[in-house]
Amino acid sequence: MRILEHFFPGHELNLQSLRTIAKAIKDGTFNAEPVQHTEGLFSSDQASPEDAESVEDGEEQDVNELHEPLGCMLKDSRGKFRYVGAHSEIPFNAAVATLGMQRKDPSIIPGPKVGSYPPNLPVASPSTDSGAEESYYLPGRELCDIYISRFLEDVHCTYWLYPVESLLRRVDSTYSESAPRSSSSWMCCLYTMFAIGAANYVGSNGNSPPPDWPAALDLKTSEDYITLAKQLIPTVYDEADIDSIRAMAMMSIAMENLCSRVSSYLYMGASVQMAFSLGLHRDQLAESGNAMEREQNRRIWWTLFQLDQDISSRGGSPTVVDERFTKVTTPMPSEQILYPGLHTPLSWMATSVSLCRLKREIIQSVYMERSANSISFSTVSNSLLLLQKWYRQMPPHLKHDVPSPPTHRRAVAVLHLYYWSTTILLTRPFLLYLVIKHGTLASSKKIWFERMGKMCIDAAQKSTTILEQMASDGTLSSLTAFDSTCILRLIMIFILAYAHTRTPRYSTHIEKLVELSRGMEQIGFTKMVTEETPLRLAELGITGQAQQNNNNGNGDSGPVHLDDEMIAQLWGNWDPNFMTPLQTQQSLDLRFDDSGAYDINSELLAFTNLDDSIVIDPSHAYSHYGMH
Incomplete structure (x- = not known):
């Protein structure tokens, strides 16, 4: 830069001006004469007077x-x-x-x-006493290993926060008698991992543990560990380091699963804001940082990016990271330098982040930025084509039909559930509109609404197959809200499909999904879904043994029964000219702004491979039931 400043005195030299100069040289329009008499500048072996800074430092x-x-x-x-x-x-x-x-x-x-700045306060935070050595409660080492193992297998496989070897070394050090004093942020991380790993046991959000389960011997419950972690939060805010970012992210995961949606969102926001303060979104690193720390920070940043999307989307809140207003320059981490671990496949993070970005665009265009209760056909079709392109370009080893190691199965299944849930997010407003407005839709529009409805049902069926395989593999988890949220989402789609078409396969899907929920550990959000869903189904004519068993509080389950007469009464007399405000908000009409929308050979149809057995026509749905 000093050389350039010498030859361009009085000019502001920035990236844009340098590009302009370079372009002028390339185009031959740069008129300055080349520098003459430079022989002596490049022949001396003497160090320059300013060699306290090396050439490499100058380049940097x-x-x-x-x-x-x-x-x-x-x-x-x-x-x-x-x-x-x-x-x-x-x-x-x-x-x-x-x-x-x-x-x-x-x-x-x-x-x-x-x-x-910040000043050194007499007391770091309300949770600590000045000058007093803190004593932290730790469960027995066997219990610790069980809790950490559950966390790594079910949570860390998709929400990466630690190099696993580094995490295990820190746990060893914490349990060592000669261990240095642990930071509050690290202990908050550890307590939150204990809370997640010890879940399903005692307290309002879980059942008592089986007698042979090691957690039964722990003096603390999952809720106790959450309390211990919360006590450290003020100090975690004060420290605001990498461990603090991890602690807030893990607290967000734990609190969401305990159905504390707002607390989860606030913890997630704190985690991202701490990351902003350290420059993780701009790939910044402290002077003493090394290449491994940089890769670790990159991976943590992109975990936060995805977790922010998940927490915000499930809670219906704006994301904290918005790339329209926040410039993110952090590249994907190098898996050659930092191995993602036993439970996360290679390329998983980059593939997942690209899908996450697509989902953000869909939320913005379909749900946030539309000014009316309709959306252009081209917006929807372009989003569908981008989703299908992502699916086709997925790395071969991440495809669902390709055998994967047992330790990778959960991460791969979750990736595909993300994809199908994004497809559902895009198409379900049109399925709802079709169900409500079927009798008044023009035949030319109805073709596309039925196409969208089939895409939605197809995505739900494929998701159900994945969840059933996860149950068979033992990779379904109640330690986060993700799995049970998927189950609930699919049940809603199949309720619409069944009530609209009366096709038995859709009622079978509902039965399977209710059974999957009952078969999971009854923890937090999963427990809520298992208890709440039968009550909601009963209001729609889907009743039977499920509600009785839920009220009795035992684990037995019976078949789901669908009351055909009641469903016919509820859905057969639907007024297509009336929608509640909530139904209006959640359904969408299509505006056909694309001249190729009615072309049967369109690109969208060419890339949409649907199961031919999907039924969407309700013409004979209620022929055997009298309408009163």
Whole structure:
């Protein structure tokens, strides 16, 4: 940069101006004469007077200046490097205050000369006593290993937060008598892992453990561990380091599964905001950081990106990370440098993140940005084609019909459930509209609504097959809200399909899904789905042994019974001209702005492979039932 400044005095040299100069040289429109008499500059072996900074350091300076134009790092009083965006007063003030100074790394903002920020408070947080050595409760080591193992198998396989070897070493160190004092953030992480691993046992969110289950010997319950973790939260906020990010993310997962939706969302927001403060979204690293830490931080960032989408989507809240307004430059982690672990396949994260981005675009275009109760056909068809393109381009070893190692089966199944749930998210408004407005739809439009409805039902059927295989493989989990949310989503689709067509296969799917829910560990959200769903089904004419067993509180289950007469009464007299405000919000009409929409040879039809047995025509659904 010094050389360029010499030859271009008085000009602002940034990435854009340098590109302009380079283009002019390439095009032959750059008129400056080449520099003459340079022989002596390149022949000397003497070090230059400024060789305190190596050539490599100089190159790194230039790269940092060019590639980080939107923010810098500031070292706080605790020694942590915090990211500060270019729109802040801080980097501008630093730029003015350092005029004429040569600094080792121009992307690092110099700290204040007087005082320390944040200040050292007399008491770090309400959860600690000044000067007192903290004593943390730890369960027996055998129980710890069981809890950590459950966490790694069921949660960490898709929400990666630790290099597994590093995690296990830290656990060993924590249990060592000579271990150094553990940070509050690390202990909050550990307690949250214990809470997740010890779930299903005692308390309002679970049943008592079987006598032979090791957790029965623990003095603490899952809820006790949540309480211990919560007590450390104020200090976790104060520390705001990588462990703090992990702790908040894990608390978000745990609280969502305990049906504390708002708490989960707030913890998730805190985790992302801490990541922002460390510059994880801009691939920033402290001066002392190494290549392994950079890869670890990258993987943590993209885990947060996906978890933010999951928590926000399930709770119906805006995501904390919005790439329309927040520039994210962090690349995908290198799996050659940092192995994702035993339970996560290679390429899983990159593949999942690309799908996550597609889902965000669908939510924005279909649910957030539409101004009316209709949406253009081209918007929907383009989204469907992008989804199908993603599915076709999936790495071969992640395809559902390709055998995978037992330890990878959950992660692969979850990836495919993500895909089919995104397809359902895109198409279910049209299925609902079709069911309600079937009698008034023009035949030309009805073709496409039925096509969308079939896509939705097809996605639900494929998801059911995956869930059944997961149950067979022992990879269905109640430790997060994901699996039971999938089950509930599919039940709703099949209720619509059955009530619309009266096809027995759809009622069979409902039975299977209710049985899957009953067969899972009755923890948190799974327990709620198992108890609540039969009550809701009964209101729709789907009654029987399920509700009785639920009321008796035992684990026995009987077949789901569908009351045909009641369903016919509920759905056969549907008024197509009336929708409740909620039904209006959740259903969509189509505007045909694409001249090729009615082309039977369209690209959308060509890439939409549906099960021919899917029934969507209700013409004979109620022929045997009198309407009153």
